[in-house]
Amino acid sequence: MNTKDSHSLSWERVKAEFQRIWGYEDFRPPQGEIIRSLLSRQDALVVMPTGGGKSICFQLPALLQTGLTLVVSPLVALMENQVQELREKNLPAALLHSQMPSLQRRQTLRLLEQNRLRLLYLSPETLLSSSVWNLIAHPRILVNGLILDEAHCLVQWGDTFRPTYRRLGAIRPALLQLKQTQKNFAIAAFTATANPAAQDTIKTVLDLQNPKSFLLNPYRPNLNLNIQTVWTPRGRRQQLLKFIQTRQKQTGLVYVRTRKDSEELADSLKLQGYQTAAYHAGLSGEERREIEQAWLKGSLKFVVCTSAFGMGINKPNVRWVLHFQAPFLLSEYLQEVGRAGRDGKPAIALTLVSEPTGFLYPEDKQRREYLQENWRKQYQQANQLIKKLPKQGEIEEISRQFRNSAIALSVLHSSGQLTWQDPFHYIINSKAVAFPDHNTQAIKQMSQYLNTRQCRWRFLLEAFGFGKEAKSMACGHCDNCRK
Template sequence: MNLPRPSSKTDLRSRFKQIWGYDDFRSPQGEIVETLLSQKDALIIMPTGGGKSICFQLPALMQTGLTLVVSPLVALMENQVQELRQRRLPAALLHSELSAPQRKQVLWAIEAQQLRLLYLSPETLLSASVWQRLWDPRLQINGIILDEAHCLAQWGDTFRPAYYRLGAVRSALLQHKPAGTRIAIAAFTATADPQTQQTIERVLQLQDPQVFRLNPYRSNLSLTVQTVQTPRGRRDQLLKLIQSQLKQSGLVYVRTRRDSEELSEWLRQRGYKTAAYHAGLGASDRRRIEQAWLTDALQFVVCTCAFGMGVNKANVRWIVHFHAPFLLSEYVQEIGRAGRDGKPAKALMLVSGWLDSDDQQRWKFFETQARSQQQTAQKLIKKLPQQGNVNEVAKQFKESTIALSLLQSLGRLTWSDPFHYTIHATDSAQTANSSNSTQPMRDYLKTRECRWGFLLRAFGFENEAMSFKCGRCDRCRV
């Protein structure tokens, strides 16, 4: 479907209804669509379930040329592309789990300029076979969308060094495009505190971006943190909530693959329709579990953070964090799975009392791991060539891509293109900003103020947070 660019807001709404069936946009969807159609850079912070994907899908479909959507998870990409294809819209995805014939077919579609939307991971975007096709002067590229942009700022075991090279993509592509070509960059996320926003703008090299910020508050979602004294008490409280929900759909979040498998098995033995979901499963198993949950063949899934982003189910009535997440951004993302239909929903977090040290051990491991990662990178920095090709250097030095990212976060490295870097000497001692501090989450667990008021303040909505009381969280109900 190759739709002409709309000439008015009325025409824009008409196209919107033609494709998705909605009569009008939710604020500020219309303004975001107009911004991207004008090929201006943008930073968009909207709550989970706020309709972010439509904001970049509609402009992409209304223009001749290709829009690249950089996304962190295969499941997220597959769900969005599947919905687009069901509407017979020209979208495709590339990821490491595709078969050789499938990958070849998508690469051919890029060359033939048959696509309007191409979903891919940052690593796939920078792979040789894809990059070779993207810089073809004949291929029109309108924009680069970074979905779930908060992932760019999170260090630790899930850190993706390729994110830090994305800021050099636009200028490198423009060198191979006709004079006057414009490529806009837009970053979308549901959770970005002020520091993360600055990191996103800096790393992506956004140019005078239009910023759209909606606070994360969901009036239909009640938040509760409950202390449990023993592992048995934790399981008892989980069962109590599940039993109170009368077989309604939910999710149970745990920290590790082992936790998901052991807890799901324990719950199945008690007659519940559930399954374990984590990154260690094969693609077919993940899709099967997702589909079973979406169609209510499973009442709930016991999952790690690998589950959730991009999985759209409106009638989720409850979320349980069996273990506390380490980061506030992770927490807000995950509770955002509940109540997307606007009806009342619950989010319960279980935390250890003094008789159970498991939570403290998990937090300590996470903090040690993140600190160790940066310490290793700091030691390696002294061995790296001052200039080089990242792919060649990575063959010689393990963990070099993380070290280069750290240097960039310190302002000591620039990319001439996404593959070639230069390290700059400096006399000043600097430390990297980290979005991985667990202290905000620790403070959230202990706060005496309204849970939602705390979250509003943590994510930079100071005015809205003043004297805020949701009336539904455990603190407001005291």
């Protein structure tokens, strides 16, 4: 099918392909509207709860049109899961990442060169690596769309952890200039969690043009939210054991904050006779896949994991999620608890926290302070470096001259003092950057949630911009309402 025919695609054809590939009778609202929007080349921002069927919304339009849809995704495990599912259906999808064997990489690049792919999954860093960019930028490669999956990562990580996210808004104008026969393509951002400030950041950074917004309320009446105070490290482990002992036949997830935590806790639970595994981004693709499959099939009832687990892994019958340590951000929390109860049946989320003063058990407080201090240091270092950077330049060249310059440029862009002329060349407008407190504010908001006495679902709805729906909320599905 020719690209110019995408506008004249009959809705019957769209639905027929949907039924043929995925086997469902009809779309769930607002899947149909999102698909129409992307087929008509309209930018979109989609905030839809975990398990709401987001990936179909961009996969189907990509498969229905000639040309390539680029899916920018934050984690290799997430890309692997989605691409494997598509390949099992014999669909033209592939992924590129730095850990791939060179033969596999060459095969994918060949398919790309021959215009035989419809979906290509890759990280922002891989997309803007010179070898991949030069191929995608070639006039004969028709780019049909740019999708940012798990778009909250742009907000959470874009300033200092993964600065390449900040350059994504320069991709469309650069590609359209190089492919002069092509008029336009849609950019869409998909995430389960974005408060109004995060939505604005995503729109600005991606340079979305009059985007259509699809914002779904995250409230799940079947999901019970609970926070429990523990007073000592021993007390924390005892509460974990008490919780999982009564749920040994149920599927669940234990979330921790670091790789080290996941390994130590998994080893300790194995010694006590529990079948589990530690899952984190440091494992190889094969190791991650093995653990995912064991959990999906039920031979592992629960996994001790970092936030690397769960994005894009669909298991409807997860009955519980336990946070052994609280996430630092409310968006992470909502992502992770949202992995429970996707089948609509009752599920429980429990978060263990040390008491607010940290007087007897300071670990949680120390973690928060360490993170904030780390951010502050990165901004201070960036500010020092900014004074030395040339007013305009090319990022690879600057990176060779100045260590951490990518972060410094990202911080400048975040504060509105730098413009990307294209994904590789910048111009600095001003060189003084105040330390932004949005990360501090976000950590403070998480702390308020953990200590609130109001309905927890109400707190979440207000925090994520659903104030109207929150007004009459007394959910009956959180520890505060049940009290």
